Amino acid sequence: MDNELIEKVLDEIRKKVDLKNFDQEQLNKIIKSSSENLMQRQNNDIRKENKIDNEREVDSMSAPSPITEYVGTSNYGDTVGLVIANVDSMLHEKMGIDKKYRSIGIISDRTGAGPQIMAADEAVKATNTEVVSIELPRDTKGGAGHGALIILASEDVSDSRRAVEVALRDTNRTFGDVYGFDAGHVELHYTARASYALNKAFGAPIGKSFGIIVGAPAGLGVVMADKALKTANVDLVSYASPGNGGTSYTNEVIITITGDSGAVRQSVVAAREVGLSIARSMGQNPVSTTGKPYI
Amino acid sequence: MDNELIEKVLDEIRKKVDLKNFDQEQLNKIIKSSSENLMQRQNNDIRKENKIDNEREVDSMSAPSPITEYVGTSNYGDTVGLVIANVDSMLHEKMGIDKKYRSIGIISDRTGAGPQIMAADEAVKATNTEVVSIELPRDTKGGAGHGALIILASEDVSDSRRAVEVALRDTNRTFGDVYGFDAGHVELHYTARASYALNKAFGAPIGKSFGIIVGAPAGLGVVMADKALKTANVDLVSYASPGNGGTSYTNEVIITITGDSGAVRQSVVAAREVGLSIARSMGQNPVSTTGKPYI
């Protein structure tokens, strides 16, 4: 990514420099605009490789890959979707997949757990698949949080494939309230009706309104959690901190809440405001990964 | 940070380039000086955002933040200080805070555990607060070590706030013997009298002389530990390695020692010398994060 940045700066300089009119003024402008671009991106710790990746996704989803297992990539978080039509029996057993399923769908990424789990939750609602496991590596490519490995299963591979496609697309929505900045991130999720992926990952009550509140470094998450719980009448489902076993030693505090739909949303929004304000007080500039907050 | 570097190079070029006299010689000089600056910083894996952050800290500590929970930031390690005057009862319970305290102080960072714990130890000595928990995420923004989440508690919020302020300031001292380099880091701490934060984090005997010795990658820490224990008559309090449960899977070996004040200091200094020498033999250039070793 850093190399991409350098490359883009060089590219911009190349595009803009006309050496006939090459003077101090102009150089200043070029450098200033490049610097501003860099600063903007710097605030986006969680990668938003949108344009390039958009094309790549379209390509990879439409163009035939030589690998039948390959479904496609998402625009965010280095998320890849894969399927196996007929899982090898030894692997099937080790992965703890129910015997009635022979096919699996895989959603795997470097940056983000919440967005991919939320997306998988929608995918499970929309397809005939079941959640096998959700595992959270310590990752984000040097950032403060997780990646994810989500395994879905189905009797027929077409169901797994469909679920993976739905999930990959839905990350365009669910990354909307992931706000990256140099020193950490603030992340919010909300659904009016939790399903099996959220239940598997966080113990969400099925069919109920559910919210996820994440702050990094972890101290931000503590204050966000406090604000969320004070704002409306919601129940605390889970509290995870760097050392309590609920994270994979990430630098995050993560709480999940349930309750009345309006109350959950209100709490999540209040947590977002306090999280973003603290980040700004720290001299950071948090920005939405997609530019389109969804809550 | 990398983007900041790029930005600064561009900035320097902008400042220095006078196109009227724009010739090969000058360009060489500009680039050479920029390169040297870059190399110098490169050796400082653990961030030393001194000037900018200094101003930022002063600003954030003096200027009113819209968030009452926000106390300020430290110059090093992306350390932020926060307080909650009256912790929500559900959160209070989940965090395992003693019922007699309603206020908490939070010290949270991306890079460094030792410096912040040492600073919190001084803060606890100086204020009417108690240590609730110290958790160590696997972090350092892609480096080999930890971040930290330190929770202090008090009956009155002013005590927590005061403790957080003391701790943030003291990191200017405690980062003095953190030596970063591209391949890892060497870190030392020493106090003549350990208090409750060091006790909580490492089992330090209260009121006794105490030293912390850290090397990364972990192999450096092994040799540093050996040297420390051979140098003077000290007792080994704890030995933590990547896989023995004492770290959060960081690439460090950390030992802590106690004993006679002179002996502990002598051991720490000897460990520092061997650690820095190995780093230099590896072709690295370890430098003090603050430029002011304190031991």
Add this chain to the structure above:
Amino acid sequence: MDNELIEKVLDEIRKKVDLKNFDQEQLNKIIKSSSENLMQRQNNDIRKENKIDNEREVDSMSAPSPITEYVGTSNYGDTVGLVIANVDSMLHEKMGIDKKYRSIGIISDRTGAGPQIMAADEAVKATNTEVVSIELPRDTKGGAGHGALIILASEDVSDSRRAVEVALRDTNRTFGDVYGFDAGHVELHYTARASYALNKAFGAPIGKSFGIIVGAPAGLGVVMADKALKTANVDLVSYASPGNGGTSYTNEVIITITGDSGAVRQSVVAAREVGLSIARSMGQNPVSTTGKPYI
């Protein structure tokens, strides 16, 4: 590393720019070539600091270091080799070293576990040393995988030193099938005869053919594992995923296999092909760390 890149670009510009003929065309060429260099390196997430480090290794191995514990560095993965002739008794006990050994050899690195363990396996075969412990920090400097801390022991320090030297050199071979790319890595290892290091780390049957298959992000590893197990008649020795305790929360799926020598090799090669193809379908460009695949 990123700063090195910046520095090198500046260096290249410095070398190539002749301001007398400084025109748009030329600037374009310079920037294009710099960009291409950058892109090439970007695809090499796992560092291949070959030329510089080669010299450095030769230097450090031949030039006397002031530290008798220092053996040298490897070309890859920030790997350092160290020895302690006579381990301090307190440390000896904490590290769980057999009483009959007073010397240890240390192989410690930031990036890579498989290559260093494979190399240590050869070292143990070639020398009179024993494996004490193999620990796997979550590292790779922001990448998706491990570092390693490998401790060997011997009665005489010359044996430990020799083993460390053998292992450092052998990483030139074992990094051949480590393929880095921006979004993760694909890594393969194969030996016709596993020894004590592979046994310690993965439970490999001593003296039997053994293969290691790693994919990151973890989903790649799942598909590679499935392919390997379907390709030939091999036995699954271990299956490690981000959350099942087999990794240190890395973003990898790692399987190890044993069986007939030809079958193991065939499985490993098939896994490599599918892993590299998926990476390419993701728009990545995986390249061998050394440029010389060994399987």
